[in-house]
Amino acid sequence: MSLVVYNFLTRRKEPFIPLHEGRVHMYVCGPTVYDHAHVGHAKLYVSMDVIVRYFRYRGYKVRYVQNITDVGHLLDTGEDRILKGAARERLEPMELVEKYMRSYFEDMDALGVVRPDISPRASCHIPEMIEMIKVLIQKGHAYEVNGSVYFSVESWPEYGKLSGRRLEEQEEGVRVPVREEKRHPADFALWKRAEPEHILRWPSPWGWGYPGWHIECSVMATKYLGQPFDIHGGGIDNLFPHNESEIAQAEAANGVPFARYWLLTGSLTVNGVKMSKSLGNVVRIKDALQRYRPQAIRLFILSSHYRSPIDYSEEAMEGAEKGLDRLWNTVIEVRERLARGDAPESAEPEAFMEEIQRARRAFLEAMDDDFSTPEALSVLFEFSKAVNGLLFGGATVGRPVLEAIDAVYRELGGQVLGLIPDEIRPDVPSDLVAGLVQLLIELRAEARRQRDFARADQIRERLRALGILLEDRPDGTTWRMGRAGS
Numbered sequence: 090m091s092l093v094v095y096n097f098l099t100r101r102k103e104p105f106i107p108l109h110e111g112r113v114h115m116y117v118c119g120p121t122v123y124d125h126a127h128v129g130h131a132k133l134y135v136s137m138d139v140i141v142r143y144f145r146y147r148g149y150k151v152r153y154v155q156n157i158t159d160v161g162h163l164l165d166t167g168e169d170r171i172l173k174g175a176a177r178e179r180l181e182p183m184e185l186v187e188k189y190m191r192s193y194f195e196d197m198d199a200l201g202v203v204r205p206d207i208s209p210r211a212s213c214h215i216p217e218m219i220e221m222i223k224v225l226i227q228k229g230h231a232y233e234v235n236g237s238v239y240f241s242v243e244s245w246p247e248y249g250k251l252s253g254r255r256l257e258e259q260e261e262g263v264r265v266p267v268r269e270e271k272r273h274p275a276d277f278a279l280w281k282r283a284e285p286e287h288i289l290r291w292p293s294p295w296g297w298g299y300p301g302w303h304i305e306c307s308v309m310a311t312k313y314l315g316q317p318f319d320i321h322g323g324g325i326d327n328l329f330p331h332n333e334s335e336i337a338q339a340e341a342a343n344g345v346p347f348a349r350y351w352l353l354t355g356s357l358t359v360n361g362v363k364m365s366k367s368l369g370n371v372v373r374i375k376d377a378l379q380r381y382r383p384q385a386i387r388l389f390i391l392s393s394h395y396r397s398p399i400d401y402s403e404e405a406m407e408g409a410e411k412g413l414d415r416l417w418n419t420v421i422e423v424r425e426r427l428a429r430g431d432a433p434e435s436a437e438p439e440a441f442m443e444e445i446q447r448a449r450r451a452f453l454e455a456m457d458d459d460f461s462t463p464e465a466l467s468v469l470f471e472f473s474k475a476v477n478g479l480l481f482g483g484a485t486v487g488r489p490v491l492e493a494i495d496a497v498y499r500e501l502g503g504q505v506l507g508l509i510p511d512e513i514r515p516d517v518p519s520d521l522v523a524g525l526v527q528l529l530i531e532l533r534a535e536a537r538r539q540r541d542f543a544r545a546d547q548i549r550e551r552l553r554a555l556g557i558l559l560e561d562r563p564d565g566t567t568w569r570m571g572r573a574g575s
């Protein structure tokens with residue numbers, strides 16, 4: 090069996106052959122840390138996480154690099170995202186960066202996203218960026234104007250090879266003052282001159298300034314992974330101009346191909362519109378985690394293919410919660426039987442051992458086909474149906490069979506997909522907890538009758554922090570666990 094990936098560069102599925110046998114060098118564009126991460130970010134990073142986990146499961150040694158953008162990523166208005174965030178919160182820019190970088194990793198940890206092996210920050214690689222820009226100028230692919238340096242797209246005929254865009258189509262969205270400096274409207278900034286009031290700035294051969302956004306990824310990817318390297322991942326929304334420009338810079342500077350396979354994820358949408366801070370339709374990961382289990386968020390994301398878009402809604406999330414319950418219930422039953430220790434030592438029924446092997450093969454086949462998690466999930470759900478049939482069908486089930494079933498859950502559901510923890514905490518609290526929650530609900534109702542709304546809200550919030558969500562209905566207040574297993 091061989092692994093096949095859809096390479097965006099060739100628009101085809103291709104066998105995955107790493108540059109160095111048994112190793113995968115992979116780079117994914119990281120977040121710009123100027124605000125809390127939203128569920129759209131989760132779509133990209135959970136999808137990439139499963140790809141990395143799967144490579145490791147298949148025995149590859151992976152070096153996974155994902156940068157932190159802390160300078161140079163401008164809004165359409167021309168403002169630097171970090172500086173705008175710093176002004177909003179009255180923080181030193183690097184204080185803001187630190188705050189949201191921590192917030193990002195906190196969210197990713199909560200979602201079970203395995204940390205990258207290297208998380209390089211753009212601001213720590215300014216000298217390397219300056220070096221690459223110098224080479225580009227020397228080779229005639231870049232030019233300086235008034236302390237800014239631009240990449241000349243006309244000097245690089247391959248510009249457009251990833252996105253399929255032609256130069257004539259690339260003139261839109263360019264602000265007028267910048268347009269005047271450029272030789273071609275599609276030329277993009279490698280280095281921007283900074284006025285003294287611009288806090289994030291560095292000395293360079295062209296005066297004080299700051300790097301353009303695209304150059305950081307060319308520099309950090311090749312510094313840590315070499316050139317060429319195996320896989321470049323990211324969200325499809327950054328295909329142009331970001332990814333396109335990354336390729337042009339690295340290839341024009343170094344004369345060899347940049348990334349060999351491009352894996353791009355579809356966008357997460359809300360009512361069909363991309364979730365994005367600029368549109369204001371974001372659901373923060375932190376808020377989603379208040380309502381849903383982290384594994385339910387993963388299940389929701391993995392239920393569509395990484396290349397497809399996915400629409401976020403409460404109904405879809407409730408569906409994922411239910412799916413997760415179905416999956417976990419079977420796992421819990423298997424593990425309880427194992428813990429009881431009364432299953433016989435015979436590998437009976439033997440036919441089920443074959444069923445287990447079949448499920449494993451089908452799962453690997455699905456994942457080998459461009460990481461098709463929807464198919465892999467359906468294999469896991471079908472398998473669970475068969476397991477339920479076995480467990481409740483009246484036949485005696487031997488310990489080796491239960492262990493082999495549990496191994497499928499641990500390896501494929503846990504290690505690869507990150508949906509099944511090794512320890513599932515039961516989400517039904519004890520009678521004592523239920524009694525205490527009921528008591529608090531009554532005290533809260535009493536507080537509300539006395540118009541002590543501050544106390545009533547305090548009870549609700551303290552319970553929410555513990556993962557217990559109250560829901561006020563016409564006929565009284567009910568409660569449920571919102572974060573079991575986290």
Ligand SMILES: Nc1ncnc2c1ncn2[C@@H]1O[C@H](COP(=O)(O)OP(=O)(O)OP(=O)(O)O)[C@@H](O)[C@H]1O
Nearest residue numbers: 118119120121129132133324356357364365366367
């Ligand atoms: N709705 C989304 N669905 C999937 N991926 C997304 C979504 N929004 C952002 N991403 C991806 O997250 C990565 C980091 O994004 P970054 O922090 O630079 O986003 P941003 O442009 O500041 O966010 P926003 O689009 O919310 O303004 C990018 O590679 C991008 O492709």
Ligand SMILES: [Zn+2]
Nearest residue numbers: 118119306331
């Ligand atoms: Zn990038």
